[in-house]
Amino acid sequence: MSVAYLAVLLFSLAGMVILDYRLSLFFRADPVRASVVTLTGLVFFTAWDLMGISLGIFSRGDTQYMTGLLVAPELPVEELFFLGFLSYLTMNVYQLMDRRLRTGTFLPADASTEGNAVS
DSSP states (O other), X not given: OOOHHHHHHHHHHHHHHHHXXXXXXXXXXXXXXXXXXXXXXXXXXXXXXXXXXXXTSOOOXXXXXXXXXXXXXXXXXHHHHHHHHHHHHHHHHHHHHHHHHHHSSSSOTTSOOTTOOOO
């Protein structure tokens, strides 16, 4: 049993939170809407996974990097963290690209461009 994969997922999720906070992308911009969208994505993709598992399309591979904890048969706990991360990443990228196309910058409207190399 190892927590390596879960640790990488949590580290990546922390990066998404920092990006969101710094650029006011998703949760910082509208926490209620972001929660609903993320939860909807998590439920949808979990149902998708469970359907794939029941049809024999998806299965859990054995690896030394996962905890071995299962939420359901063939559904490791890491999958839920991955699906949450995937939903969050998708919405952060969507918000970032939408802002860039609308305003020409990655920075939020209230951010100062002075000394900032993000744009």
